[in-house]
Amino acid sequence: xxxxxxxxxxxxxxxxxxxxxxxxxxxxxxxxxxxxxxxxxxxxxxxxxxxxxxxxxxxxxxxxxxxxxxxxxxxxxxxxxxxxxxxxxxxxxxxxxxxxxxxxxxxxxxxxxxxxxxxxxxxxxxxxxxxxxxxxxxxxxxxxxxxxxxxxxxxxxxxxxxxxxxxxxxxxxxxxxxxxxxxxxxxxxxxxxxxxxxxxxxxxxxxxxxxxxxxxxxxxxxxxxxxxxxxxxxxxxxxxxxxxxxxxxxxxxxxxxxxxxxxxxxxxxxxxxxxxxxxxxxxx
Numbered sequence: 162x163x164x165x166x167x168x169x170x171x172x173x174x175x176x177x178x179x180x181x182x183x184x185x186x187x188x189x190x191x192x193x194x195x196x197x198x199x200x201x202x203x204x205x206x207x208x209x210x211x212x213x214x215x216x217x218x219x220x221x222x223x224x225x226x227x228x229x230x231x232x233x234x235x236x237x238x239x240x241x242x243x244x245x246x247x248x249x250x251x252x253x254x255x256x257x258x259x260x261x262x263x264x265x266x267x268x269x270x271x272x273x274x275x276x277x278x279x280x281x282x283x284x285x286x287x288x289x290x291x292x293x294x295x296x297x298x299x300x301x302x303x304x305x306x307x308x309x310x311x312x313x314x315x316x317x318x319x320x321x322x323x324x325x326x327x328x329x330x331x332x333x334x335x336x337x338x339x340x341x342x343x344x345x346x347x348x349x350x351x352x353x354x355x356x357x358x359x360x361x362x363x364x365x366x367x368x369x370x371x372x373x374x375x376x377x378x379x380x381x382x383x384x385x386x387x388x389x390x391x392x393x394x395x396x397x398x399x400x401x402x403x404x405x406x407x408x409x410x411x412x413x414x415x416x417x418x419x420x421x422x423x424x425x426x427x428x429x430x431x432x433x434x435x436x437x438x439x440x441x442x443x444x445x
Contacts, residue, residue, distance in 0.1 A: 162177060162178070162179050162206070162207065162210070162351070162352060162355060163177065163178040163179075163348075163349035163350070163351055164176070164177055164193055164203075164206070164229055164313070164349060164350040164351075164352075165177065165178055165183065165226060165229060165347075165348065165349050165350075166192070166193055166226070166227040166228065166229055166231065167183075167218070167221055167224040167225065167226060167227065168224055168225060168227065169225060170225070170227065170269075170270070170273075173192070173225075173227040173231070174186075174187065174218075175187065175189075175190055175191070175192050175193045175197075176218055176221070177206050177210065177215070178349065179210055182217060183217065183218040183221040184210070184215035184216060184217055184218060185215060185216045185217075185218050186206060186209075186215065187216075188209075188214075188215070188216075189202070189205055189206060189209060189215075190202055192231045192232075193229060193230055193231055193350065194230065194231040194232055194400050195232075195233075195234065195294075195398055195399035195400025195401070196399070196400075198230075198293070198294075198295040198296075198312045198399040198400055199295070199296065199297075199399035199400075203295070203312060203313070203352050225270060225272070226270055226271055226272060226347055226348045227270045227347070228268050228269060228270055228271070228345075228346040228347050229293075229315050229346065229347045229348065229349050229350035230293050230315075230346070230350060230400055230402065231400075232265065232400070233265050233268060233293075233400050233401055233402040234265065234398050234400055234401055235262070235265065235397075235398070235401045235402070236262060236263040236264070236265050236267065236268065236344060236401075236402045236403075236404070237260065237262060237391060237395075237397075237401065237402070237403045237404070238260070238261050238262065238263060238319060238338065238403070238404040238406075239258050239259060239260060239382065239387055239403070239404065239405050239406045240255075240259035240260070240261055240334065240406065241254065241255050241259050241381075241406065242255075242258070242259075242380050242381050242382055242405055242406025242407075243375065243379050243380060243381065243406055243407065243408040243409065244379065244381060245375070245379065245408060245409035246406070246407055246408050246409045246410075246411070248409070249409045249410075249411070249413065249414035249416075250413050250414070254381055255381065257390075258382050258386075258387060258390050258391075260391070260394075261333065261334040261335050261338060262335050262338075262339075263319070263335065263338045263339055263343065263344055263404075264339040265402075266341070267320075267338070267339055267340070267341065267342065267343040267344035268344045268345075268346050268402065269342050269344065269345050269346070270345065270346070270347060270348075271316065271345050271346060271347035271348045271436030271437070271438075272345075272348075272436060272437055272438065273342065273345060273438065274342065274438060274439050274440075274441050275318075275320055275342045275343070275345065275420075275426070275438045275439070275440050275441070276340070276341055276342045276441055276442070276443035277420065277421075277422060277440060277441070277442045277443060278322055278325075278340045278443055279442070279443055279444075279445055281322045281324070281325075281340075282324070282419060283322060283323035283324050283412070283413075283419045284320065284321070284322050284323070284419055284420045284440075285320070285321045285322075285323055285411050285412045285413055285419060285420065286318060286320060286365055286367065286372065286373075286411060286412070286420065286426050286428070287318065287319040287320070287321060287365075287407035287411055288316070288317075288318060288363050288364060288365040288373050288407055288408070288428040288429070288430070289316075289317040289318070289319050289363075289404045289405055289406060289407050290314060290316070290317070290358060290361065290363060290377055290380075290384070290405045290430060290433075291314065291315050291316065291317035291346065291402055291403065291404050291405065292311045292312075292313070292314055292353075292358075292384050292387075292388070292402075292403045292405065293311070293312045293313050293314070293315065293350060293400065293401070293402055293403075294310055294311065294312060294388070294397045294398065294399055294400065294401040294402075294403065295310060295311060295312025295313070295353075295399055296309070296310050296312075296399060297310075297396065297397065297398055297399065298310040298388055298389075298391070298392040298396070298397035299392055299396045299397075300392055300393060301388070301389045301392040301393075303389065304383075304385040304386050304389045305385065306389065307384075307385040307386065307387070307388030307389030307390075307392065308353075308384065308385030308388070310388050310392075310397065311353040311384060311385075311388060312350070312352070312353060312399070313350040313351050313352045313353050313356075314350070314351055314353060314356055314358050314384075314433060315346060315347055315348075315349060315350050315351070315433060316346070316347065316348075316363075316428050316429070316430050316433050316434065316435070316436050317344060317345070317346050317402070317404045317428075318344065318345040318346075318365075318426065318428050318436065318438065319338065319343075319344065319404050319407060320338075320340075320342070320343040320344065320345070321337050321338055321343070321413075322336075322337040322338075322340060322343075323337060323412075323413055323419075324337070325337035325340075326338065340443075341443070344402075344404075345428075345436055345438050346402070346436075347436060348434050348435075348436060349433065349434060351432065351433055356432050356433075358377055358383075358384055359377060359378060359383060359384075360376060360377060360378045361376065361377045361430050361431045361432060361433075362374070362375070362376050362430070362431045363375060363376065363377060363408065363428075363429065363430040363431070364410075364428075364429055365410065365426065365427065365428045365429070366426070366427045367417070367420070367424055367425070367426055367427075368424055368425055369425075371410075372410045372411070372417055373407070373408050373409065373410030373411070374408075374410065375408030375409065375410070376408075377405075377430075379408060380405065380406060381406075382405075382406075384405060387403060387405060388403070391403070420440050421440065422440060422441055422442040423439075423440065423441075424439075424440040425437060425438070425439055425440065426438050426440065
């Protein structure tokens with residue numbers, strides 16, 4: 162089962178895809194958001210699918226796919242969560258999760274255009290497994306409780322402008338992470354109990370050339386640990402998005418050129434599909 166949001170930006174329709182067919186969820190919820198997840202929305206969708214009461218969406222393949230969760234209240238990111246990626250950036254693997262934030266309005270659809278900031282010359286790609294919170298996480302007592310707070314998984318591209326992140330950062334990373342369009346998300350949200358996220362292949366390419374090719378088994382902190390750890394320092398709410406880090410193979414390594422106007426990026430994760438973005442220079 163895959164949860165989707167189909168339609169023009171700001172007017173997406175909540176849907177579910179099952180065995181190649183797409184059904185509308187308008188009768189169950191106005192959108193796929195935190196309120197939907199908190200109200201046991203995924204189980205209600207399953208029940209409606211089983212009952213055969215959902216209307217089928219015709220011509221859905223011609224519709225834009227939006228981000229699979231609407232209006233996340235927070236976008237929380239884990240840095241250097243793959244040892245090889247930390248090494249390619251010249252850092253030691255962290256002993257505690259490195260946490261930074263992206264502005265929620267960075268989130269766009271999986272096939273929407275990514276805009277390079279005016280004057281930026283070191284913009285980078287980062288394929289990431291993203292998790293969406295389904296229930297409030299506050300001072301959790303165990304990793305198992307952390308895992309139970311995850312509603313589902315999707316693909317994230319943590320686009321990063323490295324000069325803003327590392328050179329004029331003022332000691333933090335978010336300057337280089339928060340430009341418009343810097344978090345393509347989707348295409349679908351797959352329920353957490355339908356996917357074992359601990360050993361998924363993930364990768365990226367630019368203009369058809371492979372850049373990243375790794376597995377989530379190389380993550381230093383797994384998804385349950387991340388949610389448990391974050392809950393000690395902040396309250397996570399339903400609908401919040403957590404990016405779990407990227408493997409090696411980014412431009413920051415010095416092995417590949419940074420993104421340029423006209424490039425095309427593709428991110429993929431086994432069991433979650435793929436996303437592709439055209440890269441264009443933003444106008445002021």
